[in-house]
Amino acid sequence: MMMENKVYICSTGIISPQANFGKKEDFALASEYTGSSLHCIEPDYKSILDPKLIRRMSRIIRMGAAAALECMVHSEVQQPDGIITGTAYGCVEDTVSFLTKMVENKEELLTPTAFIQSTHNTVGSQIALLLKCHQYNNTFVQRGFSFEHALMDALLLLNENEAKTILVGGIDELNETSEAILKRFGLYRTNQNNLQLLTTSGKGSMAGEGASFFLLSSESSSGNIACLDDLKMLFDPNEETDVVQWIHYCLSENNLTWEQIDLVITGRNGNQQGDLIYDKLEFSIAKKTRFAYFKHLCGEYPTASSFGMWMAVSSIRENKIPFTVTSKTQSGTIRKVLLYNHDQNGHHSLMLFSAC
Amino acid sequence: MHSSDIFVTGIGVISALGKDVNANVHALQSGESGIGPITRLKTIHRNVFPVAEVKYSNEELSHFSGMSDEISRTALLSVIAASEALEDAEIHTDSGLRIGFVSANSVGGMDKSEDFFAEFLSDHSKGKLRNIVHHECGSITELAAHYLGIHHYVSTISTACSSSANSIFHAARMISAGYLDVAIAGGVDSLTRFTLNGFNTLMILDTQPCKPLDENRKGLNLGEGAGYVVLVSEAAMNKIGKKAYCRLSGYHNANDAHHQTASSPDGIGSFMAMQGAIAKSGIRKEDIGYINLHGTGTQNNDQSEGTAILRLFGDALPKLSSTKAFTGHTLGASGGIEAVFSVLSVANGYVYPNLRYETPMKDLPLHPVTSFQIDTKISHVLSNSFGFGGNCSALLFSK
Amino acid sequence: MDKLMHDLKVQIIAQLNLQDLTPEDIGDDQPLFVEGLGLDSIDALELIVLLQQQYKIKLSSAEEGPKVFRSVKTIAEYITEHKPKV
Numbered sequence: 001m002m003m004e005n006k007v008y009i010c011s012t013g014i015i016s017p018q019a020n021f022g023k024k025e026d027f028a029l030a031s032e033y034t035g036s037s038l039h040c041i042e043p044d045y046k047s048i049l050d051p052k053l054i055r056r057m058s059r060i061i062r063m064g065a066a067a068a069l070e071c072m073v074h075s076e077v078q079q080p081d082g083i084i085t086g087t088a089y090g091c092v093e094d095t096v097s098f099l100t101k102m103v104e105n106k107e108e109l110l111t112p113t114a115f116i117q118s119t120h121n122t123v124g125s126q127i128a129l130l131l132k133c134h135q136y137n138n139t140f141v142q143r144g145f146s147f148e149h150a151l152m153d154a155l156l157l158l159n160e161n162e163a164k165t166i167l168v169g170g171i172d173e174l175n176e177t178s179e180a181i182l183k184r185f186g187l188y189r190t191n192q193n194n195l196q197l198l199t200t201s202g203k204g205s206m207a208g209e210g211a212s213f214f215l216l217s218s219e220s221s222s223g224n225i226a227c228l229d230d231l232k233m234l235f236d237p238n239e240e241t242d243v244v245q246w247i248h249y250c251l252s253e254n255n256l257t258w259e260q261i262d263l264v265i266t267g268r269n270g271n272q273q274g275d276l277i278y279d280k281l282e283f284s285i286a287k288k289t290r291f292a293y294f295k296h297l298c299g300e301y302p303t304a305s306s307f308g309m310w311m312a313v314s315s316i317r318e319n320k321i322p323f324t325v326t327s328k329t330q331s332g333t334i335r336k337v338l339l340y341n342h343d344q345n346g347h348h349s350l351m352l353f354s355a356c
Numbered sequence: 357m358h359s360s361d362i363f364v365t366g367i368g369v370i371s372a373l374g375k376d377v378n379a380n381v382h383a384l385q386s387g388e389s390g391i392g393p394i395t396r397l398k399t400i401h402r403n404v405f406p407v408a409e410v411k412y413s414n415e416e417l418s419h420f421s422g423m424s425d426e427i428s429r430t431a432l433l434s435v436i437a438a439s440e441a442l443e444d445a446e447i448h449t450d451s452g453l454r455i456g457f458v459s460a461n462s463v464g465g466m467d468k469s470e471d472f473f474a475e476f477l478s479d480h481s482k483g484k485l486r487n488i489v490h491h492e493c494g495s496i497t498e499l500a501a502h503y504l505g506i507h508h509y510v511s512t513i514s515t516a517c518s519s520s521a522n523s524i525f526h527a528a529r530m531i532s533a534g535y536l537d538v539a540i541a542g543g544v545d546s547l548t549r550f551t552l553n554g555f556n557t558l559m560i561l562d563t564q565p566c567k568p569l570d571e572n573r574k575g576l577n578l579g580e581g582a583g584y585v586v587l588v589s590e591a592a593m594n595k596i597g598k599k600a601y602c603r604l605s606g607y608h609n610a611n612d613a614h615h616q617t618a619s620s621p622d623g624i625g626s627f628m629a630m631q632g633a634i635a636k637s638g639i640r641k642e643d644i645g646y647i648n649l650h651g652t653g654t655q656n657n658d659q660s661e662g663t664a665i666l667r668l669f670g671d672a673l674p675k676l677s678s679t680k681a682f683t684g685h686t687l688g689a690s691g692g693i694e695a696v697f698s699v700l701s702v703a704n705g706y707v708y709p710n711l712r713y714e715t716p717m718k719d720l721p722l723h724p725v726t727s728f729q730i731d732t733k734i735s736h737v738l739s740n741s742f743g744f745g746g747n748c749s750a751l752l753f754s755k
Numbered sequence: 756m757d758k759l760m761h762d763l764k765v766q767i768i769a770q771l772n773l774q775d776l777t778p779e780d781i782g783d784d785q786p787l788f789v790e791g792l793g794l795d796s797i798d799a800l801e802l803i804v805l806l807q808q809q810y811k812i813k814l815s816s817a818e819e820g821p822k823v824f825r826s827v828k829t830i831a832e833y834i835t836e837h838k839p840k841v
Binding site for chain 2: 083088089092095098099100102103104106107108110111112115116117118119120121122124125128129131132133134135136137138139140141142143145146149153158159160180181185212233235236314
Binding site for chain 3: 051052054055056085110111112113116
């Protein structure tokens with residue numbers, strides 16, 4: 001969507017398979033994983049969350065709440081005017097836990113904790129509880145668009161002048177059960193090294209997870225990291241040419257040519273079939289533009305574009321692409337970044353960022 | 357642009373009261389509750405807890421919807437109600453309008469996931485993948501959207517029991533902002549062992565048909581169904597030519613920020629939601645003719661919601677009732693189903709009885725309507741939806 | 756009774772995931788809810804299931820909860836009184 005008012009990104013908070021929690025810079029060495037998946041590097045929550053609350057929280061809630069609080073700490077805002085989360089799978093661990101006990105105990109002697117935390121809005125509402133925030137609170141659960149729709153809703157609120165600041169985040173967790181099920185769909189490789197995922201073409205990617213939060217504001221401030229200029233989505237396109245056409249339409253709407261974009265970050269994930277469109281952009285359409293990737297760092301998951309957004313924003317702030325050796329030689333500053341991601345060829349999204 | 361520019365031109369509903377708007381209205385008029393013994397759900401609680409089941413098998417629902425009977429019951433219910441709403445609004449999905457489908461549900465394709473899990477747990481290579489592939493909430497919406505022929509914007513909201521009020525609200529804002537011409541918005545949920553057992557662990561299921569707002573209420577009954585409204589911009593309405601039932605004039609979302617499941621004693625979240633919706637519409641609170649309550653029948657909800665209403669309206673209370681005594685608590689569908697009832701209330705002056713209400717709550721002088729009425733003076737109707745996680749939303753429909 | 760109270764403390768810590776506590780940290784008479792250990796209504800529901808699972812005792816109604824679950828001692832007394840005769 002094109003915004004009438006400028007939208008600023010004030011701060012970020014992230015927990016991911018990379019050691020980027022609590023850090024604003026110095027993302028030099030990428031963490032290495034071998035197997036089918038990447039799992040979050042979690043902080044010691046006791047210094048971040050009230051121990052009385054932690055005892056009940058499952059992993060995704062801890063990750064989401066800690067990343068959200070981290071994001072707030074780095075901002076100048078006490079309380080946001082809204083909290084919006086996006087998650088495709090929701091609280092998998094709690095859901096699995098309750099479902100397992102229900103099957104094993106034949107519906108008897110069940111306890112409430114896992115059930116009440118299995119609802120998809122648990123992370124968003126726990127953040128509201130922690131911040132004592134009575135304002136707007138919403139949760140989007142649209143598969144590969146879950147984070148994008150949360151972001152879209154935030155942009156609507158800011159443009160309606162209903163809010164000045166919105167905390168928005170994408171969260172999904174991977175656990176043993178969900179990984180076992182997802183593997184059966186043939187989505188992942190076995191015995192793969194994540195740092196070589198994108199250079200060894202083949203079938204499937206690696207599974208991932210993460211919690212990435214951003215504080216958006218309609219007001220300019222010296223502390224702001226970047227601007228979000230545009231967000232666009234394309235659902236279920238028929239063929240590759242439709243996607244290319246759509247991307248070019250988005251660029252022209254923003255009066256941009258490929259040459260004016262300093263960095264394109266794509267959701268390349270090593271799965272040959274899905275990477276075709278990224279290849280097309282990188283090697284035949286925008287040959288001169290610098291490209292970077294992020295899914296070897298966070299793995300593939302439906303809200304992975306939120307990690308991509310962190311990457312885009314950090315690149316602008318640091319003028320350096322975190323954890324990454326780029327495909328083409330670096331020249332000039334990074335002021336305009338395009339993030340293009342798709343989830344299994346069905347959910348395509350574009351986000352355009354610029355230096356403030 | 358203002359939210360007053362959003363019109364409701366179509367409605368569709370399926371619930372324990374029947375498979376379309378007419379059947380639902382008939383049951384509401386004649387005071388026939390949809391709550392009864394469990395007949396379809398395979399559970400050990402069969403003879404313990406009454407529920408409000410949709411009275412059709414998956415095969416029958418498949419026949420009504422034209423979809424396969426092997427997919428989740430949730431998707432079947434969604435397609436039936438959404439199709440009715442689209443047809444009512446006289447909208448063809450190939451008409452060149454920018455149409456959105458914004459649905460809501462709380463447990464996605466859980467009815468199938470439960471079957472998958474029973475086999476999967478014994479051996480991780482077991483369990484039919486087709487029973488888990490549509491587990492995600494968003495997947496249910498996409499199934500329905502494909503079937504309806506909607507691709508432009510397809511979204512799902514899941515905020516527990518306030519889910520579909522939020523989907524209607526989000527859809528309206530997408531239209532207001534100029535991204536959509538038309539949106540089918542609401543929600544769906546089917547009965548599952550997961551939710552029945554979950555609510556049972558909270559000890560808030562009544563073993564008898566529920567008694568919302570009654571001093572002696574003992575809890576809620578779960579229900580299932582789907583409810584959708586078709587929202588259109590003024591320009592789209594003029595182009596399509598279908599007369600509107602009413603406008604969606606106000607909405608607000610607030611958070612109780614009190615406890616993961618319990619509502620605060622003073623109902624701060626519900627108070628803010630109602631107050632915000634009224635402020636958004638620009639009407640005076642005195643102009644509200646009827647409130648369709650969240651009114652689940654639990655001690656906690658009705659006390660909290662009642663307190664918020666008394667604080668907001670004082671002595672000048674509008675007519676009010678909870679239709680959950682008819683439909684049960686349909687979770688992610690409740691905001692959508694009750695939006696349909698509220699739309700009919702504005703359009704036709706319908707005021708629905710709060711079944712089984714006998715004894716007023718101590719200290720909360722709320723006296724819900726106990727018989728079906730037609731009050732043509734009603735111009736504004738408020739619909740409340742609250743959920744786990746303190747999510748509180750209110751919608752306001754106006755003539 | 757002391758053995759029962761100690762067992763209960765271990766079971767409560769496990770059931771409610773009170774990670775930082777040891778049985779010694781919980782006084783026999785210490786209130787479990789609000790001002791004491793800070794437990795809430797969800798914990799009460801967990802404790803009801805604990806009694807069912809470990810002691811085959813079913814509370815006749817949820818309203819009994821606050822009285823029975825006031826402290827470890829009151830729970831132990833309730834168990835002793837209501838334990839099914841073998």
